[in-house]
Amino acid sequence: MAETGVWGALAEFGTPGALLEASRRVRTAGYRHFDAHSPFPVHGLERAMGLKRSPVPLFVLVLGLGGAAGGMLLQWWVSTTAYPLVVSGKPLFSWQAFVPVMFECGVLGGALGAVAGFLALCRLPRHHHPLFASAAFERMSDDRFFLSIEARDERFDRESTLRLLSELGSSRVELIESGGD
Amino acid sequence: MAVAEIPRDPRAGVIPDVDPVEYRPSLVTGNPGFHGVTEAVARPVEWQPPIGWYAVLAVSLSMLGLFGVAIAWLMWEGVGIWGNQVPVAWGWPIVNFVFWVGIGHAGTLISAVLFLVRQRWRTSINRAAEAMTLFAVACALTFPGIHTGRPWLDYWMMPVPNQMAMWPQFRSPLMWDVFAVSIYGLVSLLFWYLGLIPDLATMRDRAKSRARQLAYGLFALGWRGSARHWLHYERSYLLLAGLATPLVLSVHSVVSFDFAVSQLPGWHTTIFPPYFVAGAIFSGLAMVITLMVVCRVAFRLEHLVTLLHFDRMAKLILATGSMVGLAYATEFFIAWYSGNQYELFAFLNRASGPYAWAYWIMVSCNVLSPQLFWWKRARTSIPILFAVSILVNIGMWFERFVIVITSQHRDFLPSMWDYFVPTFWDVATLLGSFGLFFTLFTLFVRFVPMVAMSELKGVLPEAHAHGVGPDAHPGRLAGAGHG
Numbered sequence: 001m002a003e004t005g006v007w008g009a010l011a012e013f014g015t016p017g018a019l020l021e022a023s024r025r026v027r028t029a030g031y032r033h034f035d036a037h038s039p040f041p042v043h044g045l046e047r048a049m050g051l052k053r054s055p056v057p058l059f060v061l062v063l064g065l066g067g068a069a070g071g072m073l074l075q076w077w078v079s080t081t082a083y084p085l086v087v088s089g090k091p092l093f094s095w096q097a098f099v100p101v102m103f104e105c106g107v108l109g110g111a112l113g114a115v116a117g118f119l120a121l122c123r124l125p126r127h128h129h130p131l132f133a134s135a136a137f138e139r140m141s142d143d144r145f146f147l148s149i150e151a152r153d154e155r156f157d158r159e160s161t162l163r164l165l166s167e168l169g170s171s172r173v174e175l176i177e178s179g180g181d
Numbered sequence: 182m183a184v185a186e187i188p189r190d191p192r193a194g195v196i197p198d199v200d201p202v203e204y205r206p207s208l209v210t211g212n213p214g215f216h217g218v219t220e221a222v223a224r225p226v227e228w229q230p231p232i233g234w235y236a237v238l239a240v241s242l243s244m245l246g247l248f249g250v251a252i253a254w255l256m257w258e259g260v261g262i263w264g265n266q267v268p269v270a271w272g273w274p275i276v277n278f279v280f281w282v283g284i285g286h287a288g289t290l291i292s293a294v295l296f297l298v299r300q301r302w303r304t305s306i307n308r309a310a311e312a313m314t315l316f317a318v319a320c321a322l323t324f325p326g327i328h329t330g331r332p333w334l335d336y337w338m339m340p341v342p343n344q345m346a347m348w349p350q351f352r353s354p355l356m357w358d359v360f361a362v363s364i365y366g367l368v369s370l371l372f373w374y375l376g377l378i379p380d381l382a383t384m385r386d387r388a389k390s391r392a393r394q395l396a397y398g399l400f401a402l403g404w405r406g407s408a409r410h411w412l413h414y415e416r417s418y419l420l421l422a423g424l425a426t427p428l429v430l431s432v433h434s435v436v437s438f439d440f441a442v443s444q445l446p447g448w449h450t451t452i453f454p455p456y457f458v459a460g461a462i463f464s465g466l467a468m469v470i471t472l473m474v475v476c477r478v479a480f481r482l483e484h485l486v487t488l489l490h491f492d493r494m495a496k497l498i499l500a501t502g503s504m505v506g507l508a509y510a511t512e513f514f515i516a517w518y519s520g521n522q523y524e525l526f527a528f529l530n531r532a533s534g535p536y537a538w539a540y541w542i543m544v545s546c547n548v549l550s551p552q553l554f555w556w557k558r559a560r561t562s563i564p565i566l567f568a569v570s571i572l573v574n575i576g577m578w579f580e581r582f583v584i585v586i587t588s589q590h591r592d593f594l595p596s597m598w599d600y601f602v603p604t605f606w607d608v609a610t611l612l613g614s615f616g617l618f619f620t621l622f623t624l625f626v627r628f629v630p631m632v633a634m635s636e637l638k639g640v641l642p643e644a645h646a647h648g649v650g651p652d653a654h655p656g657r658l659a660g661a662g663h664g
Binding site: 015016023035036037038039040041042045046049051053054056057060064074075078079082083085087088090094097098100101103104105107108110111112114115117118119121122124125126127128129131138139140141142143 | 349
């Protein structure tokens with residue numbers, strides 16, 4: 001039962017342990033569109049929230065192999081077609097000599113894949129977000145731990161959700177406006 | 182666990198407190214807490230820098246100016262301003278190039294290799310070491326760029342279509358070098374930046390002025406510390422570390438191929454790749470120690486970068502320094518065992534010829550001086566660490582000097598023998614490259630958090646969601662979690 005003008009609810013916690021416990025309880029309560037925010041990765045959170053493994057390795061594999069294949073293709077084309085030149089009596093496609101550059105191109109592709117995959121999966125860069133309207137949220141990157149529940153979750157209800165968050169031991173619960181987002 | 186069970190180092194004070202959760206020496210002393218870490222790291226970036234910072238910047242900038250003058254004169258006059266002359270066609274520019282690339286190896290070693298083998302003490306120093314890597318690679322890339330004599334034609338090294346319909350020769354190690362070093366620089370930049378994103382978000386959230394909010398906010402990309410963000414972040418970071426590790430080993434191997442693939446006695450040996458990689462890590466660690474000894478005092482980070490970190494780095498210096506020593510000895514053994522008179526002559530000439538002084542500076546700085554680190558007292562003494570790190574930096578520059586110059590200066594025909602002497606502009610270019618390096622590093626410590634805050638918070642005892650129980654050490658429990 002989404003409400004207009006409300007993005008969701010935000011609750012603040014003092015310790016990683018409290019955040020972990022709260023995430024577990026919110027998930028048990030049946031919420032799906034919720035997220036935890038912490039200044040460093042809190043391990044065990046992905047299990048408590050029921051998150052799947054990150055598919056970043058797939059990006060790295062595809063782009064890494066693509067980079068290596070592209071590197072070898074480039075050298076093959078340059079050496080046999082674009083500028084065929086016999087050096088030391090070797091065949092035009094002396095692939096052994098092309099391995100170092102192929103390897104470096106593969107690493108480059110894999111690294112670009114890791115970063116591009118990270119950005120794409122996180123939906124970053126995104127410089128505006130309703131959460132940034134909260135003054136308390138500024139300590140997310142310092143020493144406080146937050147749990148946010150989005151209004152688009154079908155279980156979201158202004159009163160019962162805020163009550164649940166307070167019961168979880170949150171020191172501070174607030175409603176976040178959608179801010180035209 | 183009970184307090185009594187925590188093993189205490191008999192030399193308490195040398196090794197800091199014990200972490201109550203992980204049961205190993207604490208990585209930071211005095212239990213600063215999450216907020217304390219943020220404050221300590223953000224202070225140098227947010228406060229008015231000390232007067233010494235301006236002094237260092239002024240000196241670095243004037244050296245950078247010298248670099249500019251040296252390069253401008255080079256472009257105007259040509260490579261004749263340097264001492265490069267047949268038979269020593271590769272003079273100081275290549276010495277400096279290999280020196281800087283080598284320095285640029287420790288950052289990735291500390292960041293990637295120590296990350297993969299779960300050496301968590303890397304956390305306090307990896308950011309600065311990665312920055313150092315980037316700046317050293319920037320210095321290194323300058324030299325091949327300018328020593329071609331016509332830097333405006335450097336694009337010939339890239340496989341780009343051009344009006345001459347010419348393409349690079351991919352069978353040449355010099356071409357591999359272009360790819361290896363430039364890709365290494367790029368991947369190091371990505372690795373450094375990915376690690377920086379959460380900390381830039383911290384700086385954004387703490388920013389008071391609009392300009393800072395915009396600048397840090399732009400680069401923080403809208404990071405919200407979400408569990409989903411962290412999930413992908415950690416996976417990407419791990420994979421980048423996994424990619425950077427073989428990369429760092431390949432880069433200096435490829436640099437060594439520049440020499441090893443040639444036919445010159447003294448260069449043409451199969452030991453070069455591992456020998457160069459060990460030497461590169463050795464020199465880079467020395468530079469990290471040199472920089473961190475100064476930075477931790479100047480910016481009051483003694484409790485985050487502790488003697489424990491220096492102790493561990495000194496052990497790595499001892500290990501890699503001894504490997505380098507073994508490589509020097511092996512070269513002589515092979516020169517004798519090969520029965521090749523040219524090879525034997527090249528090495529005897531190195532140790533007893535006209536450049537013997539350089540050879541023995543190299544051996545005493547690189548092999549003898551790190552042996553002090555067998556003693557714990559030396560590994561935890563800041564003056565000794567600093568002195569040895571400087572000696573190693575000098576020794577490693579001389580190693581490249583010995584390899585490059587002594588192998589060339591006595592050609593196969595005695596009529597070709599010569600004694601290489603650097604010119605004023607050789608020295609100016611070397612000093613100038615230090616100017617570039619220190620200018621970049623000085624700006625880095627002023628504008629970028631020089632310790633990885635988010636990672637450091639993750640290794641504090643309070644960060645363990647389950648670890649700190651009611652029976653843990655009471656003194657460390659202020660603000661600690663439950664659950």
